[in-house]
Amino acid sequence: MKKTLIIGAVLLLGIAGAAVGSEIGDLPWNESSIETLRSFDKTAVVRYSNHLAGTEGTPGAMTADELREFEWVDLAGNGKYELASTASFGPCCVFLAIYSQDATGNVSIQSFDGAHKLSETVRDLNGDGKKELVIWTELATPGSWSPTAETPRWPAVYRSEGSKYVEASRDFPNFYDAEVLPQIEKSLGELSRKAAEGRGYRGGLARVALEKNKILRVLGRDPTAGLHQAYQWMNSDDPQDLQCAIATLADIGGHEKEVREIQQALPAAIAREIESRKGG
Amino acid sequence: MKETSQTFARVSSFSLVLLLVLLSNASSAYAQVPHLQDSLFARTATQTAYSQLPNCNAPDCVRLADGGQAYTSDYAVSQTVTITGPHDQEVFKWQAIGPDNKIVPVGTVTYTQAGTCFTWSTGSVCNTQGYGRFSWGPFACQPAGPWALQFLDDGNPVYTHHFTLSHNSSGPVDIMSPMENQLFDLNQNNYTATGNVPFSATTSTGNPINWTATLNYATSGGLGPLSDFKGFTGDSQNETYQSKGGQVRVRAETTAADGSTVHDCVTFYVEGPSSASGGIPSGTITTQLNQLYIASSSNPKDGTATSNLMTGIAERESTYTQFRTPAECNFDLFGLNVNFQILAKWPYETELQNCISDGGSHIGLMQLTTAGNQQSDPTAWKWADPSPSGTANTNDAVNLFSGTPTPNKIQLATTYETDIITGDSSQNIPGYLNGNGTPLVPLNGFQPLENMALVLYGGFVDLRLALAMILTRQYYIPQCPTPGVQGTKKKGNKIIDLTCSTAWQWAPNTANQSAGLNYVQNGTNGVRDLLQ
Secondary structure, three states, X not given: OOOOOOOOOEEEEEEOOOOOOOHHHHOXXXXXXXXXXXXXXXXHHHHHHHHHHOOOOOOOOOOOOOEEEEEEEOOOOOOEOEEEEEEOOOOOOOEEEEEEEOOOOOEEEEEEEOOOOHHHHEEOOOOOOOOEEEEEEEOOOOOOOOOHHHOOXXXXXXXXXXXXXXXOHHHOHHHHHHHHHHHHHHXXXXXXXHHHHOHHHHHHHHHHHHHHHHHHHHOOOOOOOOHHHHHHHOOOOOHHHHHHHXXXXXXXXXXXXXXXXXXXXXXXXXXXXXXXOOOO | OEEEEEEEEEEOOEEEEEEEEEOOOXXXXXXXXXXXXXXXXXXXXXXXXXXXXXXXXXXXXXEOOOOEEEXXXXXXXXXXXXXXXXXXXXXXXXXXXOOOOOEEEEEXXXXXXXXXXXXXXXXXXXOOOOEEEEEEEEEOOOOOEEXXXXXXXXXXXXXXXXXXXXOOOOOOEEEEEOOOOOEEEEEEOOOOEEOOEEEEEEEOOOOOOEEEEEEEEOOOOOOOOEEEEEEEEOOEEEEOOEOOOEEEEEEEEEEOOOOOEEEEEEEEEEEOOOOOOOOOOHHHHHHHHHHHHHHOOOOOOOOOOOOOHHHHHHHHHHOOOOEEOHHHOOOOHHHHHHHHOOOOOEEOEOEEEOOXXXXXXXXOOOOEEOOOOOOOOOOOOOOOOOOOOOOOHHHHHHHHHHOOOOOOHHHHHHHHHHXXXXXXXXXXXXXXXXXXXXXXXXXXXXXXXXXXXXXXHHOOOOOOOOHXXXXXOOOEEEEOOOOOOEEEEEEOOEEEEEEEOOOOEEEEOOOOOHHHHHHHOOOOOOHHHOOO
C-alpha cells in the first residue's frame, strides 16, 4: 500500500494580525467571550472569513450561500475556541476550515476537502476531550472520478498534533469497528439485494466495497484487500467497476500496467454507458 | 349522569371528535384504575355521520373489522377509545401509518390530574372526573393503499387497526383520472413540460365538481422546495405542468344528495422525461450546451474558445443526466420505489456516499447548486431554456461559467491571472518579473483561461484561504524553466516581485491543484477528455 495517501487539500497558513474592523477578530477566542462569539450570525462570519482572506469586496469573496455551517468549538478541550466552518464552491467538494487564534491574536486556517455536516465531521472519537476530524477522503486519485456526483470517499480520521491536524486513521480502529464498518456491511447488504434492479445499484455496491477494502488496508488488517475484486472489476464494461479497479490497484501499488490498461478502456465504457441510458 | 359531546374542527388534515362524559357523581375508583376501551373503529362517509360518533348508523357510518375497506371518498376513518381513570400526565396518542410506511401523527391528548383535564393541541376540557371518549383518525383524503391506525398509551401501542383505502366507483364522487400513483413525465416543450394531464370524475348527483391539485417537491434534504396549486370546476379538464414536477395531491369535491360535502382524492406524480419517451436525447443536450456557450458574454466568439466545452462538464458531472431513477443511484423521492416498486425519474442529486444522496446540494446535468427558489430558477426540473438569459439548469451553468451575472468563472479566472502577474502589494503578494524587466506574459489564448475557470466551476479551491494561497491553487502557476534562475526583487525589506533570469512560463499546477488538473483533463475522463 502506498505510504503516502493523497488526501486532498490540507493547508496551514498564518494570517498576520487580528481582524481589523471585525469584532470576531477583536475578541479573544476563549470562555470569556464565547457567548459573544456565538452570537455572530452567518453574515458576520462570511464577512470575517473574507476579511481574513483579503478578498472582502472582490469578485472572489465567499458568498453566504457558499458557507454551509459554522460553529465555535473547543477542539483541544483547553478552554480556547476555534471557528469551524464548512463551505462548498462547486460540485466537487465540501471544505472544512478550522480557524485558530494564537496567544498574540494571530489567526491561522487549516482547510480540508471532504466535510459532511459539522456534527459528523468534528467529533471526539476516543473520549479524551479533544476533537478529531472525520474527513471523507477521495478513494481514487483526487478529481478523477466520473461522474463527479458519485465520487467515492472513505472517512479518514485526523488528530491534532500541536498546531495542526494530521491523518491518524490507523489509531482509531474502534471508530471503524463500531461505526463505519457496520454501516458499510449494512449498505453492502442493501445494495446486494438491489443490484439486480439496476446498474446504478451495482455501481454503488462496488463503491461501498471500495470503501470497505480501503479501510481494511489502512487498518493493516488486509494489505491487499480488494485485489481479487479489482481483477473482477477490470473485466467489466461498467465505468464504475473500471474506476473501482483503478482506484484499488493504484492504492495497493505495483499494478501500473493493469491501471494503464483499464484507463485506456474507460472512455469507451463511459461512452457506452451514456448511449445505453437512452437520454438524460 | 350527564353526557355532553364536543366536536372539534379539523386539526391539520385530521379530525378529533371528543365525546366527554361528565359524571355528576363521579366514582373515585375511576381516578385510581386506568382503563381503556377500544370502543369503535369505523369509516364515515359524511361529515354529518362523523359528527355523530360514537353513534354509528349505516349507510354513512360503517363499523370496520381489522383489515376492513374504507374509501378515499370517505370523510374519515376513526378510532374511538374510552378512557377512564388515567394517571396524571398520561399521554394518549393516535397515529396512522400510510402506504409509504411513514408514521403520520394524528393527535395527542394529555391528562392532567389537577382539574381532571384532557388537553390536546387546540384545546382542552376539564372537570371530566377522569372520563373521556375520543374519536380520532385521519381523513380519508389520503393516498390509497394499506393503512394502519394506532392508539398509544404513554408511547406503548395498545390498539392497532388495519384498513385498506381504495377508490369507490359507486361512491358519491369518484376520480377516474388521474389514477393513484400514476406517472406523467416531462415529454413536451423540449422535455420541460408534461402533455395533458386529464382530470375527470363522476358524481352520483350530477352536482358540480370543484377540483384542487397541489404539487409539492423538494430535494431529499428539503432544498429547493417547490409548490403549485391548481383549482378548477367541472367534470373533466386537462392541465399541464411546465418546469416542475413532484407529488401532486388531487381533491375533487362536490355536494352529496343530503347536502353535505363529499370528496375523493388521488395522488399522482410528475417525473422527468421517462425512458419510454426517450429521455432527453443526448444530441439535444449537446446542441443546447454548445449554443449557450457561444452566446455567453465572456465567450470571445473568435473561434478560440472550446466550442463544446460545456458538454464535457455535463459528461463529467452527471454523465449527461438531468434526471435519474433510484436504480441509477438517485434518491427514492416519496418512497415510490421502496413502497410501490415504481421507478420514477427525479432530478439527479449529488451522492454523499454509497448511493445515498447528500440531500441535493447540487443537482441535474451540470450539478449546479440547487436554487432556493425553484419557481423563478427551476434548476431541478427545467433542464434548458431556449433563451441564453433564461433560467434553467444548463442556462444557469453556462452563465455561471461565462455569462451573466458577473463575476462568472472566466472573469474570476482572468482576475486571478492578473493578480498572479502583478501581485498585490497591499497583501504582500509579489508579482512575477522576467529577466528583461517585463512582467510575466498573460496566458496564451482563451483555452488556458477555460482551464482555470473549469477548476473554479468544479469548486476545487477553498475561497476562504488567503488570497496569496488562492493564487497558488489555480490551474496554472508561473514556473522559471531551466536554465533560468529564480530570485526576488525587493523594495526595502519587502519582496515586491519574484524574478526569473530568463522568463516565467505558465505551467499546470501539479503541486497544489492536482485534483483540478485531473478534473479538467487526465487523458481518461476529465472534462476535456469527455467532450461530445
